[in-house]
Amino acid sequence: MKKLFIVLAMCGLTMGSMAQETTDPVQKYSVATNSFWSNWFIQVGADWNAFYSNEEHGQGLARSPFKSFRATPGFSLAIGKWFTPGLGLRTKFSGVWGRTVVDENKHSNKTWTLNENVLFNLSNMLYGYNPTRVWNFVPFVGAGINRNCDANCYSMNLSAGILNTFRVSKHVGINLELGWNFAESDFDGVSYSNIEGGRVWDSHDNKFYAEVGLTFNLGKATWDKTPDVDAIKALSQSQIDALNAQLNDANAENARLK
Template sequence: MMKKSILAAFALAAVAAPVCAQTEQAGTMEETIEYSDDKYKVETNHFWDNWFVTVGAGGGLFVGDHDRQIGLGKRISPALDIEVGKWFTPGVGLRLGYNGLSAKGATRWSEAHSTGKDVPGWNGGMDYSKFKYFNLHADVLLNFSNLFCGYNEKRIWNSSPYLSVGWMRTWEAPTVGNITMSVGWLNTFRLNKALDLNLDLRGALVDDAMDGEMGGSKFDGMITATVGLTYKFKQRGWSRSKTVIRSNEAAIRDMQERLDRATAENERLKKALEEGKNTDTRSIVKKIVASSLITFRIGQTKLSNEAKANLQLMAEVIKKEDPNTVYTITGYADQGTGSKKRNEYLSKKRAEVVRDYLIEELGVPAAQLRIDHKGGVSNMFYDDPRLSRAVITRGE
């Protein structure tokens, strides 16, 4: 019986040895797409993706030399916004547009866009003024909602401050044109995939001569508030960051089959040794121990149902084997994805998850388990990155 058991032990070693060898396994390579759970990572879009056009209407408030001499209501005029732009990332965009219509104020110069109507209390020394203007501008948009909270296609409200440079010019004599600097706040409210309701607040600063009268202050300004709609052209939005994993499914199945055969052979040997009741033979049992390979999805530490099933089979073997055998649970991560610090965390956490499941759920004695972790490794088995995102348990 001892001779038979020893021969069987050698047979088991021959079956299990290829499990840890790095060999080329014939089989069909299959692609698996795994999407990242990181809400700050998205796929880079194409040039013609995420374009939009905006039309809005509202009111404008001109800030000039005689604001204190006329009422606020006399200075409000209609405003129009028309813009076209593109989001290059969920957080950064650029748009070009037209902003303007007309502005109202007051002037002491009759030739400076005077309406000919006197401002009360000035005895003809000041007239109301009105002029048409336009502001062509380029805006750099920063979507704070996506930058600070992560990309969410279905978010109802997005807040996007922006900086702008443009060219403002009056339509009517005396015509004046000058560079404008603006700051603004674009608020968009999602209606559906294609449409947003938007509230756009803008403050523009321009040279004092814009209203046709000079000498009061160094700059004039225009504050506008418009409400409108934004239409988003296809392709809209961003896809989650993804990793294409090419794996040899035949090699994985072959490895699992080898492990299953090794476990079955281990059980057979144990029964044979028990029947022989030979002390020397039983010493061999201590060296015939269970081992397992559990794989994880990219960036995750959660056990799959398949992994739990394999661990249950292994736990049954551990509890039936020599109680003095100690099993080392070693965690690994794929060096090709993630930072060194992230892979250290993943490999350690994965080992802890397997240990805790064996102890808490399957009743394996804690004294028989110890953990280790190796951080990120490269292609442990069959040149397949998926097999590097693993926990390997071996008995000693």
């Protein structure tokens, strides 16, 4: 599991540096807040899940995320909204094939997860809003519920991960996501525990996933540049000065005629 954490961290650092390289400083500018109905998006994706249960603690099972007794494909649907270029919310449904990992035999079950995520677009927050940026680096955190349909039980979970979006057009993007769901110990349908002390994640059920999908931006998907107040004030003052000059000329002409 330590290797998985290291992989996620290295991917995050790499993606962050690449997001910085794709920033065009000419395009950076302050933006005005849009209406509530603007900047919504829908995501669809396919993922690969690896389950790590609290019941396997101390058994020395293989940790590879590709072992058949802990790995399974899945899919996801999500809808979200950006409230600013750097801050958004997303509601995400994912499922539906899971694993109960108690030994090296494959134990399948049906599960789904519904999470609410807070999204932080660090590319926009750190380097300025750029509507044509190719790569956006978006860490997220959240919480939600899991449902194990086979065991007929619910459990709570916390979530965290890295969402990376690649711009194809104004309304379409490709997304690559790496994530972690940290759930209660009965997420996999098994309520007993082998834990006596140990690390925090060993006492809970964990799901790590890698996902690729599409993002569809709905309606107004960009942000307008805020007016330059100083420029407007300068323009207004110059217009006032021009009117005063014209009035002074007219008064001088009237005085000459008299």
